[in-house]
Amino acid sequence: MKTDALIDAIVASGGAAQTRSVRRRYAVMLAVGTVVTALVAMSTLGPRHDFAYAIALPMFWIKLGFVASLAILGTLGAFRSGLPGRRVSALLIGIVAVVGGIWIVAIAALVESTPVARGALLLGDTWRTCPWLVGGLSIPVFVAIASAMRRMAPTHPHRAGALAGFASGATAALVYAFHCPELAAPFIGTWYVLGMLVPTLAGAVLGARLFRW
Amino acid sequence: MLRISTKPAYDAREARLRALMVAALAGDATAYRAFLRELAAHLRRFLGKRLQGRPDDVEDLVQECLIAVHDKRQTYDPSQPLTPWVHAIGCYKLADHLRRSAAGGIARSDFDDEADEAASHARDAADAARDLAKLLARLPDRQRLPILHVKLHGLSVAEAAGMTGLSVSAVKIGIHRGLKALAAMVGPRA
Numbered sequence: 263m264k265t266d267a268l269i270d271a272i273v274a275s276g277g278a279a280q281t282r283s284v285r286r287r288y289a290v291m292l293a294v295g296t297v298v299t300a301l302v303a304m305s306t307l308g309p310r311h312d313f314a315y316a317i318a319l320p321m322f323w324i325k326l327g328f329v330a331s332l333a334i335l336g337t338l339g340a341f342r343s344g345l346p347g348r349r350v351s352a353l354l355i356g357i358v359a360v361v362g363g364i365w366i367v368a369i370a371a372l373v374e375s376t377p378v379a380r381g382a383l384l385l386g387d388t389w390r391t392c393p394w395l396v397g398g399l400s401i402p403v404f405v406a407i408a409s410a411m412r413r414m415a416p417t418h419p420h421r422a423g424a425l426a427g428f429a430s431g432a433t434a435a436l437v438y439a440f441h442c443p444e445l446a447a448p449f450i451g452t453w454y455v456l457g458m459l460v461p462t463l464a465g466a467v468l469g470a471r472l473f474r475w
Numbered sequence: 476m477l478r479i480s481t482k483p484a485y486d487a488r489e490a491r492l493r494a495l496m497v498a499a500l501a502g503d504a505t506a507y508r509a510f511l512r513e514l515a516a517h518l519r520r521f522l523g524k525r526l527q528g529r530p531d532d533v534e535d536l537v538q539e540c541l542i543a544v545h546d547k548r549q550t551y552d553p554s555q556p557l558t559p560w561v562h563a564i565g566c567y568k569l570a571d572h573l574r575r576s577a578a579g580g581i582a583r584s585d586f587d588d589e590a591d592e593a594a595s596h597a598r599d600a601a602d603a604a605r606d607l608a609k610l611l612a613r614l615p616d617r618q619r620l621p622i623l624h625v626k627l628h629g630l631s632v633a634e635a636a637g638m639t640g641l642s643v644s645a646v647k648i649g650i651h652r653g654l655k656a657l658a659a660m661v662g663p664r665a
Contacts (some may be wrong), residue, residue: 269511272545278502279549310658345550346567347559415547417567438598474571475642 266277286312288341288410292368295406295430300437307395323446328364328450329435332357332458338406343412343422350425357428359466361455368447374386389453395462396435396457404432404461408472416473424462429457485558493557500548511541514561521565532572535652540568542644567587575617610660618653621646626654 316322339353372380376473407426416422435454444450490576492513499507518537526533543564551560562607611619624635626647632650 265515265538265561266512266533268507269515272511272541273504273508275543275545276502277504277507277548279500281500281549281552284549311564345552345560346547346563347561348552348555413549414544415550415564415567417563429565474640475543 284345284414284415285341288344288407288433289404291339291410292433295403295458296433296437297436298402298406302402302429302442303399303437307438309440310443313440313459319445321447324367324447325445325450326436326439328415328434329361329439329454331360332432333429334424335360336432337344337407340401340411340422340425343418343425344411344416346415346417350421364447364451364455364464368451371447373427377382380418380448383446383448384448386449386450386453388442388444392438392442392444392449392453392456393460396431396438396454399434399438400427400430400458402463408468411473412475413475416469419469419473420466421469422473424466426469427461427463429467430459430465431461434458434461487554488513489527489558491621492517492561493553496548496552496557500551500553500571511544512543517561518565521562522569525569528573532576536568536572538648539572540565542648543568546642546644554597575615605641610657613660614653617641617645618649618656620654621649622657625650 290302310316335353335356339350342348342350342353368415371383375383404427407430411422411426444453457472492510495506495513496509515537518540519533522536522540523530523533526536545562545563551557551596611622614622620636620639621632621635621641624630624638630638632643632646635641636646639646641649
């Protein structure tokens with residue numbers, strides 16, 4: 263086929279398009295995935311029993327701020343990675359800065375505490391289940407973002423997959439934070455971060471297969 | 476990254492292409508045609524620099540990029556510059572192309588030698604099936620597999636797309652180009 267003939271065929275099929283539809287679809291899918299994850303979490307795990315007490319503690323809000331900012335940076339990064347030519351480096355630096363921030367709080371908490379208490383700050387009561395629950399809860403959000411991504415054009419499928427995984431992990435962590443009884447920064451900085459890394463790595467591997475176009 | 480042109484030329488082309496693209500997205504067919512023509516010329520230079528000595532591949536790739544630009548035009552945000560968007564698509568399709576030709580390169584050159592040898596002998600008309608297989612083998616995978624699945628095995632385009640991992644439009648284009656290539660192989664000798 264001559265290139266000019268191809269151009270004629272393309273023009274004949276129509277060029278009008280709603281560029282806002284990509285953003286709308288991504289936002290809708292993200293909301294659907296988050297609601298599904300929240301419903302699954304609330305029906306199986308439920309909110310922490312001392313919820314009213316917890317919201318009075320500053321550390322609860324630091325924890326929520328930590329996961330919420332990662333969820334925002336991650337979902338923005340995943341969205342941009344689906345648009346050709348858009349940069350995500352500033353968002354990646356933001357993610358590293360937020361994780362670095364919780365680690366500074368964590369180190370301060372560890373330094374201030376007695377050697378005996380340090381183990382408890384790091385492991386809490388739920389370190390065995392936390393990363394897996396976060397990873398598991400990320401699945402609905404990941405499926406939702408991946409389905410929006412297939413209409414998009416990720417030019418680095420591994421990176422797009424990793425960011426989609428991270429975004430779903432951080433969103434799942436945000437939901438999980440309402441159930442989770444842990445409030446120590448060393449715990450959050452370790453097990454929450456590991457829980458987000460599980461879908462990040464899975465997304466990086468899956469991205470190369472799922473996001474080809 | 477290789478620079479294609481000087482800064483003023485780059486800026487002028489960016490402004491022109493972007494204005495055409497914005498008009499095209501609003502439904503202006505004349506602008507869309509002008510956009511695709513200028514984009515094709517630009518991609519020919521852009522990809523030509525990166526694929527030196529393979530002019531046929533460049534034109535194939537230009538066409539693939541035009542189809543990709545069309546299919547994914549809703550991922551262009553009119554508030555953003557257009558050139559990085561176009562170049563990112565071009566680089567993605569180029570990497571894809573290089574990966575495919577690296578995977579298929581050795582097998583294809585073997586088939587080429589065999590086919591050349593065969594061409595020097597008299598053809599047996601009764602052996603049409605074998606000839607067809609041999610000619611098909613000379614086609615790159617992205618053309619051979621769609622023809623095999625759709626034209627010979629009778630699958631639908633969508634099924635062939637699922638089996639090969641190609642997009643539906645890539646399957647259609649592969650069939651179209653592959654049949655043309657086959658006709659060109661047979662034509663002069665017939």
